[in-house]
Amino acid sequence: MLRRAARDIRAGMTVNLGIGLPTQVLQYVPAGLAVCLHSENGIAGVGPVLDRVHADRNLIDAGGAYVSALPGTAYFDSAVSFAIVRSGRLDLTLLGAFEVAANGDLANWIIPGHLTPGAGGAIELAQKARKVAVITTHTDKHGRPKIVAHCTLPLTAPGCVQRIFTDMAVCDVTPDGLRLSELAEGVTVAQVIAATGAPLIVPQAPLPRF
Amino acid sequence: MLRRAARDIRAGMTVNLGIGLPTQVLQYVPAGLAVCLHSENGIAGVGPVLDRVHADRNLIDAGGAYVSALPGTAYFDSAVSFAIVRSGRLDLTLLGAFEVAANGDLANWIIPGHLTPGAGGAIELAQKARKVAVITTHTDKHGRPKIVAHCTLPLTAPGCVQRIFTDMAVCDVTPDGLRLSELAEGVTVAQVIAATGAPLIVPQAPLPRF
Amino acid sequence: MPLPDKTCGIAEAIARILDGARIMLGGFGVPGTPFCLIRELVRQGQKGLTIIKNDANETGMGVDWLLENGQVARLITSHIGLNPRAMQMMNDGKISVEFVPQGILAERIRCAGAGMLGFVSDIGIGTLMAEGKPTVRVGDRSGILETALGADFALVHAARADTFGNLRYAASARNFNPLIAMAARHTIAEAETMLPPGGIAPDDVHTPGPFVDQVVLLPELPEVYGVVER
């Protein structure tokens, strides 16, 4: 799923990767691909993560990892950083999800059963990136679908998600509903349908594998 | 009048001087006084005007004069520049006037009988500096008072002016009306009253001379 | 991971602009005005433009070329007092002019660049500038609604650029340039010097690359950029 999601990161894009699975996608992006990684705390052109020994105490990404600069990196304040987000300069954001609904509703900021720790920058990323994709396991650790007909948790943003990458499939939010677009190697359509909490549109033609 | 106005520029102040008479006040400010001159086009710490030979093509003040940098000068964009103005960081602005009324109303942006060329930054300076002072000849070139009971021209900002420096007097806008506070050398109270288009409060005590 | 290369020829960059476009121009007087981009726009001759710029330059410079060539339909500006042609054309109804207080112009542009709809300010209350603008109550205060001012294109003048579009301005040539770079759907920067990525240290960038779509290197600086002899 990480490798598949990485294929949607194209040359020339400005991209923001959420904490967790989204950040792990990076290892599958070709080293030579010209991409600008954005971090909410004020970096365009985020470079590789550094270990503690080589870390710069002043240079972390929004997830708190010590990162590095690249030739061409720029730093800026938090207002400029979110101006980039809200004015539509983010071509793509990859986010995690607690729940994502068939209509693209996303819930990823209030942990079920816990008090909220606050949404940080998630709301603006979800609402304003030109393309919002979610990367998540298809079901939670209890085997319950994370893709649902309607979100039960408070929304991060309504109708924002266009694509969902999971360990089982790639699904796209369409005006007609959620479409099964690609299948992971070794996974059947029936398995995906069974693991999904929302109706799926399954095309007639054979699905691409990843 | 320039010398008198200069005395109101005190150590530690951030000051914006309008084009014309206000800028000429500078020559009477003691060289050692610690003052920060602000220019709307994005300078804090404006240094002396340079001649064409020594000019930096990229460094003008808001009036178009080629100026210089001082140790500690900073450049910034136009939004930051007016953030300084609107958030109350300007301790003093000295402006020119077409008309100034007894209640502090200022008209200095529409030239009488002409189409407006636009107000530039005058509205924000007049409305937001902590202290707004006008420096002007007491009468216009036809001998008509520039200090009036009510402005007839469109206002730059209502009730903004606190002090008026003229070639004849210093007048202060008070809750009770316009007060004659100081007299120029060789000028009588009667002369000032005759040249002023608004009632003047004249204190009993002898007035300071400048 | 290299950063994208956005270098571009001047003709190609300006050719994206169509008749009727809304164009923001950097500059406060001469410093920061993208004269070469404007000259190319004059050469290509796009018509019916809305120009958004602090001022209308002076006779024989920048915006004046566009006015002379009949390319401007509308001007949104803070003052045009140094350009008699602009005053005359406004007077004759040949262009429409919207005046905005300078700092409000800057904020309206930045507001669009920050992806917001508008802001509430108290600037101009009690003057002509507030007439016709909606009033908005904010807590126990009352202000006037200023709308975000965006554009199709921003033409920016930078002292230095890298190939990714990170920009640096010189002295008072910064002025509106960083703001318009944020506020347009497509931002074209001309640069006096083009550096490889890393040529501008990350802490020294004035306009970050993500705001810039194309960067054009100026081969040689025409005289119009120089000190004005008045």
Added chain:
Amino acid sequence: MPLPDKTCGIAEAIARILDGARIMLGGFGVPGTPFCLIRELVRQGQKGLTIIKNDANETGMGVDWLLENGQVARLITSHIGLNPRAMQMMNDGKISVEFVPQGILAERIRCAGAGMLGFVSDIGIGTLMAEGKPTVRVGDRSGILETALGADFALVHAARADTFGNLRYAASARNFNPLIAMAARHTIAEAETMLPPGGIAPDDVHTPGPFVDQVVLLPELPEVYGVVER
């Protein structure tokens, strides 16, 4: 004409703060957090504070010292997920917490710093974040009113300062610092290095001196500023 000297001792600077003050703190995680100014605030013990900061730091750091010392009445922040004490105190009703989306927090602070009353955005429409906020019509669109967020004091951490208060930040330690410096009635900056006027080139200034009221030189950087071992 020299520029004013704003250097000041740390105790004197913080002593201006009274009980019940609204205080903005720079920092996103460790970088940019003014730990020494916060530690002095803990030493002096002002109570009933409203703290405005992106996050609540982590256990044993910055905001956590103020929470532990019972000095905080209210927290306005974008998230506190890394500070269990803040979560617990919120849960127990010992502090009140207002959550603001990160970029909206940044803009509300900047909005106050720009001397405006509020702004209109579409962020959070259709979520809990929009609940209770007035709707404002802007042209043919509709947004929610966000109010300017100012403060009595801003405590800023800078990498370098000059004696006039021009500031420069290092890397991602910039974050909220330039914004809070604009938005408070009184801004106190701590600096790792203090330079004479001119020590920061005019084009290299991140926060211009007029926004800064006092600058404090840090004699030696305590360990808390270092790389976090997790």
